[in-house]
Amino acid sequence: MTVSNSPHVLVVDDDPLTRMMATEALREGGFTIREAEDGEQALALFDAAPPDLVLLDVMMPGLSGFEVCQQLRARQTGHLVPIIMLTGLDDGDSVERAFDVGATDFISKPINWTLLRFRIRYVLRSAEVMKELTRNKESLSNAQRIARLGSWEWFVKEDHVLRSAQYYRLFGQRADGFGEGMAAMLEHVYVPDRPLMAAALEGARKGTGFQLTYRVVWPDGSVRTLLETVEPLDGGGERGCSGMVMEGSVQDITEQVDAQRRIRQLAYFDHLTGLPNREFFRETLLGVTSRSLRHDSRCAVMVVDIDRFARINDSLGPERGDQVLQVIAHRLREAMGDRTPAEPAGGSGITRFKVARLAADEFGILMSDVGSVEEMLVLAHRLLQVVRAPIRVPGQDITLSARVGLAVMPDHATDADALLKAAETALNRAKRTNGDPVALFSEEMKVAAFLRFTLEGDLRRALGADELKVLYQPIVDVNQRAIVKAEALVRWSHMDRGSIPPPEFISLAEETGMIVPLSRCVMEQVCADIAALGDDLPDDFRVSINLSGVNFMDAQLLPTVRAVLAEAGIPASRIEFELTETVLMRDLDYATVILAQLREMGVRVAVDDFGTGYSSLAYLRRLAVDTLKIDRSFVNELDDGQGIAIVEAVIGLAHSLGLEVVAEGVETVAQLEALSRRGCHLIQGFLFARPMSSAMLAAALHNPAFVPATVQPAVRRGGVQLAF
Structure with missing residues (x-):
């Protein structure tokens, strides 16, 4: 064969x-x-x-x-x-x-x-x-075979053994010091292998052949691996033997075994630190995740990256860098109580922790049967302290810092590759921020990471091309039955992928810093559209523009607003900025100063998604805001009677402070009626209109039937927009 x-x-x-x-x-x-x-x-x-x-x-x-x-x-x-x-x-x-x-x-x-x-x-x-x-x-004579391998003949009844000279050399022994009888060879066998060899020899004593691999210890302490083949000798009686004769051949396979071990070492272990490498880590992760799914348990992966490690190689040389990596690897393994596969944790047969070197200055930690996410975060911070401990190298102490990305299964992934990718995505977030050096994976990170690779360049191009459009969603005063405001919404029609959801490219723009030029483009387009509409707009009509936290903290925000308004030649009272509670509360003192300056300019400010964050009366009194917008999540709950208490509270708070209140995301007549009964008459949502172009907005402003005196639910179409 x-x-x-x-x-x-x-x-x-x-x-x-x-x-x-x-x-x-x-x-x-x-x-x-x-x-x-x-x-x-x-x-x-x-x-x-x-x-x-x-x-x-x-x-x-x-x-x-x-x-x-x-x-x-x-x-x-x-x-x-x-x-x-x-x-x-x-x-x-x-x-x-x-x-x-x-x-x-x-x-x-x-x-x-x-x-x-x-x-x-x-x-x-x-x-x-x-x-x-x-x-x-079978084909060669005994002489040829003995010349190539060690051999022996055992006369079982007399316990007399004839051994070739090569046989003794395989054991690293001289003939006169080897010992007599078949059992003498056991004294030279590696202790853990002796029971197996003794059992095989006992079988041979009864005429049963065997083939066995075992280890022997040479006088110099080195260990060799031998392969022994034993069988009954045919024709023993013809040679004058008084009983059964067994014949054996011994082959030294140490080099073959060592080669296989070296191949495995190269394939699965890092030569510098001795830790498992990425491939070994991934294969172990496959087993752990599979077992976790079967037993409905949880496992986690942490990826630890050493900050600016390249500077050590650059300043101290690669030899010192290697020493530092070896120390870090040892510390991580000791901190996690990592055991080799031959030392199962607690004797359970399951390695609960596994540390590996995934890249040059990046380590992976696999944990099975983990507890809560909070416990994992505490452990991650403890590992950072382990890394930060000074490392003594000749001539100086080195202090390092690190970042950690954490992902947990099944919270963040349901297979091995996705879990490792999630941890690496979290690490990338931790490396890009100046806050907590430990990042827990979230779906938002996944979106951001994907967009970073696929859309960043496209978005940069789109800012200079004609792919980004500004649409307007009317805000209706149902008491006046008129459109009194509109929210500017940016949309991206990608030349290849079609429409890109705003949360995707807005988050990308925020992460990459492109949100500042993007927001300026929106401001310029809104001001240009307002100027083009001119007298078609009612005197008190204004357009709201969303500002992110990056925009709000930008030192050039106020100069940019002044420049854009001056270039378009429109009054500041036509513009309203929408900011979330979270953005305002990041630095309340800073927010107080900036909003006051915007009010002095004549620009109004609305608090978007009100009720989902801090919702504090104290901060509202401090800040120069004009409008509260009820978050759509509370509006959606009005259909089944939930959310009424929060909506009533927001409306009452706004009225008590003399603020306008706008309900966004209104889609049904029932929601409209519930809001109207509670004193909220400024409505935004699909019930009246989807976002539209500036030309369509101008037409809607002059359409007296856009907001009818009565609403007939029977004419609702598509579950989204009503036609009157």
Whole structure:
């Protein structure tokens, strides 16, 4: 058989779905497949036609995978057939038991089916090497074989052993100091492997051959790995032996084992810190998230980034930088109580914490079975203190700072890759802000991160092109049955993606600093439209413009407003700025000064989304505001009788302070009637109109039927806008 000629694989699993997926994946890889749903059927199929490889599940009813593997190895035809065990168990004892019963390799579920095909081909190539050795042994004389391998003959009855010179060299011993009898070799076997070897020799004493890999300790303390093959010697009686003779050959496979270990080390571990690398971290995360979903538990990922680490390499050199990284890696691992896979936490077989190096100065921390988000945030801040502790290098102490991004499953993601991405997105937010160095993932971060990569350049272009439009949503005085104000709303019709939702590009503009030129463009367009409408506008008509926190804190806000008004030649009384409570309360003293200056200019100010933030009478008395806008969330609750108390409170507060009150998001006649009965007559919403162009606004201002004297619910169309 050659690996390229459709190898036969026996797939043994009691789960039909797993068998089906394995079968399809392997057939696509060019393998010929037979299936068994339990251990008994697997043994029968094996006996009928031994396969080239067995893919064997551990947990099955009846005979377990361990028992099936053990029975296959007991068969003459099953000594060398590779057996790969599939297991959802990730504890060290299960892995150890798998190898104890003769498994060639094991794979933890969930399975990467693409990598499985390559892994099977690798195992088959290794098995082919072993089979080739066996064929050579059968075809070559004992002299040729002994020249290539260490060998021995054991006359069992007399316990007399003839060993080749090469055999002693494999143990690093001289013949005169090795010891007599077969049991003497046990004294040179590595202590943990002695019970297994002793059991194998006891079987050989009864005529049972074996093939076993074990370790020996040389006099200099080095450890070598040997592969021993034992079988009864044919024709022992013809050679004058008085009893059974066993023959063995020993091969030193240390280099092969070390090579495999080095390959794994290079593939899964960081050579500088010794920590798992990103690939190992991701594979571990796949297992932890899968287990968390099965058991309805929570897991979390933190990504820790060292601030300005490049300056250490630049100023002290890469050698010192490497030393610092090694210290940080050790500290993080000690702080988290990280254990290697061979040291399961608490003996439970589950590694609760895992620290890895994800990038040059970036570390990942995986936590399973976590508690509340608040506990995770406390832990993150504790890790920052660990990083900040001074690091002593020759000649000076180095003090570092760091940023942490945190994401929790299932709160922020439902699969491994999404969870890691969420933590990295949170880290990016923490790195872009000067506030809390620990950032917890939110959907807003996800939107911002996506837009940062895909829309930032487009938005910069759109500011200079004709893609951004200003529309106007009328604000109606139902008592006067007239449009008295309008809110300016910016819309982006992307040349490729079509209409972009305002929250998406507004948040991007705020994060990238483009909100300042964007808001100026809106101001200029609004003032130009007001100037163009001229006498078509009522004397007291004004347009409200939304200002973000970035705009409000911009030192050039007042000069910009003055310049735009002067250029358009319109009075400041035509403009009203809308700001949220949160923006105003960030710095109440600053807000008081700026709003007072806007009032001196003649610009009015409205508090948007009132009721969702601080809603304090004290701050309203301090601030020069003219209008309160009832948030649409409270208006929506009027249909089912909820939110009435808050709406009444806002209206009463506005009237007591002599402020206008506007209800936004009004969509139904019932909402309109409820607001009117409580003294709110300024209405904004789809009930009357969607946002419209300045030309359509001019036409609506001159349409006496735009706000009728009576409202007939029967003529409501589309559930959004009424036609009268």
